[in-house]
Amino acid sequence: MGKKYKLVQKVPKTPKSAYNHDRFISQLIENQIKHFHELEKGLVKAGEKLTDISKIKTELHASKYLKKMTALLHPQGAKKPRKATQRKRARRAMASKPKSKQARRRSS
Amino acid sequence: MPPAGLDNLKHIVVLMMENRSFDHMLGGLMKKYPKINGLTGNESNPDANGTVVKVQPNAKFQGQLDHDPDHHFPGVDLQIFGGAAAGLGRVANMQGFIKSYATQGTSAAASRAIMSYFTPDQLPVLTRLATEYAVFNGWFSSIPGPTICNRAFAHYGTSFGNVDMNLFYIQDPIKSIYERMIQAGHTAKIYYYDQQSSTMEIVNLLKNQPQIFGSYSQFIADCKGNTLPEYSFIEPCYNDHPGPGAGQILASDQHPDHNVQEGERFIANTYNAIRTNPQLWETTAMLVVYDEHGGIYDHVVPPACESDDYSAPPEKTGTGEAFNFNRLGVRVPAILISPYIPRGTVIPGPEDANNGLVFEHACIPGTVTNFFLNNYDQRTSREKNSENFLIPLTNALRPDDDCWVFDV
Numbered sequence: 001m002g003k004k005y006k007l008v009q010k011v012p013k014t015p016k017s018a019y020n021h022d023r024f025i026s027q028l029i030e031n032q033i034k035h036f037h038e039l040e041k042g043l044v045k046a047g048e049k050l051t052d053i054s055k056i057k058t059e060l061h062a063s064k065y066l067k068k069m070t071a072l073l074h075p076q077g078a079k080k081p082r083k084a085t086q087r088k089r090a091r092r093a094m095a096s097k098p099k100s101k102q103a104r105r106r107s108s
Numbered sequence: 109m110p111p112a113g114l115d116n117l118k119h120i121v122v123l124m125m126e127n128r129s130f131d132h133m134l135g136g137l138m139k140k141y142p143k144i145n146g147l148t149g150n151e152s153n154p155d156a157n158g159t160v161v162k163v164q165p166n167a168k169f170q171g172q173l174d175h176d177p178d179h180h181f182p183g184v185d186l187q188i189f190g191g192a193a194a195g196l197g198r199v200a201n202m203q204g205f206i207k208s209y210a211t212q213g214t215s216a217a218a219s220r221a222i223m224s225y226f227t228p229d230q231l232p233v234l235t236r237l238a239t240e241y242a243v244f245n246g247w248f249s250s251i252p253g254p255t256i257c258n259r260a261f262a263h264y265g266t267s268f269g270n271v272d273m274n275l276f277y278i279q280d281p282i283k284s285i286y287e288r289m290i291q292a293g294h295t296a297k298i299y300y301y302d303q304q305s306s307t308m309e310i311v312n313l314l315k316n317q318p319q320i321f322g323s324y325s326q327f328i329a330d331c332k333g334n335t336l337p338e339y340s341f342i343e344p345c346y347n348d349h350p351g352p353g354a355g356q357i358l359a360s361d362q363h364p365d366h367n368v369q370e371g372e373r374f375i376a377n378t379y380n381a382i383r384t385n386p387q388l389w390e391t392t393a394m395l396v397v398y399d400e401h402g403g404i405y406d407h408v409v410p411p412a413c414e415s416d417d418y419s420a421p422p423e424k425t426g427t428g429e430a431f432n433f434n435r436l437g438v439r440v441p442a443i444l445i446s447p448y449i450p451r452g453t454v455i456p457g458p459e460d461a462n463n464g465l466v467f468e469h470a471c472i473p474g475t476v477t478n479f480f481l482n483n484y485d486q487r488t489s490r491e492k493n494s495e496n497f498l499i500p501l502t503n504a505l506r507p508d509d510d511c512w513v514f515d516v
Contacts, residue, residue: 001418002297003384005509005513006509007509007510007511007512007513008238008280008513008514008515009232009233009512009513009514009515010232010511010515011232011233011373011376011514011515011516012232012360012369012372013369013373014120014367014373015367015369016356017366018357018358018366018369018370019348019358020169020348021347021348021349021350021356023348023365024177026363026364027176027254027273028126028254028308028346028363029272029346029347030271031256031274032306032310032346034275035310035311035328036273036306037472038311039310039311039315059347059348059349059359060348060349060350061130062347063304063305063349063350064304066303066304066305066306066347067303067304067306068418069306069428070300070304070306070307070314071303071319071473073171073314073315074303074314074321075357076318076321076322077300077302077303077321077322077323078303078323078419080325081255081322081323081325081326081328081329081330088167103261
């Protein structure tokens with residue numbers, strides 16, 4: 001935090017031992033996977049095999065399937081978000097680029 | 109004239125966490141803050157042998173509820189009605205929690221853990237937010253059942269007659285709050301944590317309207333860049349998975365048996381993203397709420413509610429009786445955050461016969477729709493008549509140095 005604040009509450013770190021991607025999936029994640037599997041049936045191309053979701057037992061397995069399916073539907077989710085300043089700079093750069101002959105003809 | 113807190117409001121942010129009851133997370137606050145309807149310490153449940161077991165301030169961050177407590181419709185029915193069979197005349201008594209947990213393959217001793225609650229110092233983030241801003245004594249899950257159908261109420265104002273985790277398709281003319289906002293020229297987004305965790309809103313929204321989604325890192329960037337939409341819904345991380353480099357990403361949803369501390373850190377980070385942008389801080393109201401109680405004890409009997417015109421047949425409820433969506437699920441933590449909320453605000457619930465208000469997840473699309481869209485009709489009357497969760501906002505803006513920041 002750059003700015004100094006008067007009232008600051010410290011938040012403890014989570015112990016490293018909390019992490020366990022081999023944990024068996026909960027019914028919540030099981031159902032999340034079932035819902036994606038339903039979508040997969042409509043997305044799989046001829047000759048492609050549908051995922052055998054009965055083999056998805058752990059949170060690690062689940063995360064791989066969820067990433068694959070989410071990437072199909074929302075590939076933007078993997079991109080590093082562009083900051084507003086980057087978008088502004090990009091727009092300014094586009095605006096200052098010399099116009100093509102076509103664009104000059106159109107605007108005259 | 110609306111209060112300044114409403115007049116200046118430009119953004120509403122909802123963060124919905126997982127599976128913890130009000131008493132489990134905030135019940136311990138009542139000793140120091142008596143207006144909060146928490147625990148006296150004398151609340152109890154009988155175990156499978158009939159031994160009376162009181163609530164205990166011995167909740168653990170992880171490893172205590174490793175058999176996921178039952179939060180499906182029949183299990184919650186047992187928890188609320190103590191085991192009395194469905195039918196006329198039975199009375200809700202909140203006496204079936206240990207009996208229910210004992211059916212999960214837990215030992216008699218382990219089943220008592222369902223009565224555990226956190227002491228305030230164990231949850232510094234939730235405690236700070238609940239006592240600094242507004243806590244709702246009477247926010248209930250919309251259905252006495254599991255996640256998917258409860259979250260549906262937050263997105264659509266109804267679960268279209270579903271009381272379980274099966275997929276369902278939305279029915280015209282009901283639209284999600286996101287579609288309503290966008291079609292009216294407003295902005296709205298669902299931010300899921302990352303692709304490996306994804307969203308719980310799959311076959312309707314992710315499939316048909318992927319453009320309304322963003323990642324959590326996008327949320328952080330949008331807060332920094334002042335491009336936050338008018339309405340944002342945030343989903344925590346639902347699973348442990350490898351991160352960039354050799355990193356590890358911890359689940360932050362607080363669903364048992366994920367570590368509760370990581371959820372605290374996630375709530376703190378989300379709050380900080382808004383809090384540390386002065387422009388955003390003064391124009392945003394953030395709601396932290398839980399989707400359902402996760403099978404964990406709460407002492408408040410869920411009240412009746414207006415039906416949303418759907419009915420679930422006995423073969424769906426599993427209790428031998430149809431459910432007409434005319435009573436709510438178990439109470440959950442709900443906190444509204446804004447610099448226009450006086451410290452220590454408590455919105456009374458059913459414990460206050462004169463002033464108590466009842467909230468549930470249909471209030472989310474209800475409030476957001478009423479605030480941004482005025483006269484929008486295509487929704488259930490239950491949603492239209494739901495309470496406005498922005499009521500804690502006042503005219504008085506707290507000075508910047510009177511509002512906390514988290515050092516995460």
